[in-house]
Amino acid sequence: MSLISLLEPWEPSYALVAVFIVVAGLFARGARKARMSVARRIAFWTGLVLFYIALHTKVDYYAEHQFFVHRLQHLVLHHLAPLVLMASYPGAALRVGLPFAWRPLLRNWQRSRGARLLGAVLLNPTVIGMAFIVSVLVWLLPSIQFVSMLDWRIYRFMNWSVAISGLMYWWMILDHRPSPPSRARPGLRVLSPVITMTPQILAGALITFSSRDLYPVFEVCGRAFTSVPPALDQSLGGLIMWVPAAVLETVGAMMALRLMMRLSNSPREKARQASRRRSARQDRVHPVTR
Numbered sequence: 487m488s489l490i491s492l493l494e495p496w497e498p499s500y501a502l503v504a505v506f507i508v509v510a511g512l513f514a515r516g517a518r519k520a521r522m523s524v525a526r527r528i529a530f531w532t533g534l535v536l537f538y539i540a541l542h543t544k545v546d547y548y549a550e551h552q553f554f555v556h557r558l559q560h561l562v563l564h565h566l567a568p569l570v571l572m573a574s575y576p577g578a579a580l581r582v583g584l585p586f587a588w589r590p591l592l593r594n595w596q597r598s599r600g601a602r603l604l605g606a607v608l609l610n611p612t613v614i615g616m617a618f619i620v621s622v623l624v625w626l627l628p629s630i631q632f633v634s635m636l637d638w639r640i641y642r643f644m645n646w647s648v649a650i651s652g653l654m655y656w657w658m659i660l661d662h663r664p665s666p667p668s669r670a671r672p673g674l675r676v677l678s679p680v681i682t683m684t685p686q687i688l689a690g691a692l693i694t695f696s697s698r699d700l701y702p703v704f705e706v707c708g709r710a711f712t713s714v715p716p717a718l719d720q721s722l723g724g725l726i727m728w729v730p731a732a733v734l735e736t737v738g739a740m741m742a743l744r745l746m747m748r749l750s751n752s753p754r755e756k757a758r759q760a761s762r763r764r765s766a767r768q769d770r771v772h773p774v775t776r
Contacts, residue, residue: 493539496547497638506538513576516583526574533571536562541645550635551710553701554722560648561726564622565734568652572660573741611670611678614654619682621651622727623689632703655682659742664749672746679735679742690728694721
């Protein structure tokens with residue numbers, strides 16, 4: 487099979503293509519006006535291309551017919567592509583890329599009560615962390631995996647949920663702002679990957695060393711690589727979510743640590759710490775009486 491034929495859509499989705507066109511157009515328009523380094527632009531386009539390859543090429547066919555390719559697909563959607571894309575910090579470029587007439591509508595919506603309530607729930611660090619873990623583990627349950635691989639609607643929802651949870655999680659981890667306005671403290675951003683990788687490592691190890699076929703649905707669908715025995719296919723899939731995923735989360739934690747060190751040395755943070763020390767001294771000198 488040639489590279490060109492591999493990049494052809496397996497199951498064309500006009501909605502998915504529309505999302506990619508809109509996001510790519512907004513970024514290309516905004517990147518011309520916003521100050522963005524070449525490295526950040528490369529990171530954004532690399533992440534977007536990885537998303538497209540995983541979701542809208544014949545890679546998706548092999549993911550439906552081979553367990554280890556399915557785990558590779560989710561590794562890209564959940565870890566690699568969103569980590570690389572969010573490392574470009576695309577928010578400013580995407581906002582600048584919006585048509586000028588749309589910007590007041592966006593600001594008014596962000597200030598609305600409904601948007602604030604929605605943000606308080608969906609952008610809560612605990613909710614994002616839980617969604618990041620659940621979006622991987624729940625689809626690995628054999629009964630759920632069986633249904634999701636046979637129903638194209640559930641299958642697409644599975645891939646979208648994995649991709650969106652990955653984007654939200656790595657947006658939180660790589661947020662370069664102090665807290666507030668960031669919803670997650672810098673220390674939590676460093677610690678979070680250590681917490682979230684643990685259940686994934688355990689699940690990967692259980693799958694790798696399992697003595698029985700946990701996912702017979704790939705026999706029902708027909709395996710793409712008949713030369714790979716089912717036991718080896720399953721072990722490779724477990725190993726993929728065990729080792730490469732842990733490596734990528736470690737990389738994310740190191741990037742978050744670098745951001746935390748940069749924030750702690752910023753003039754704004756030093757002024758904030760000095761203000762806290764002055765307040766603490768004043769409280770000791772003039773304690774509040776009750």
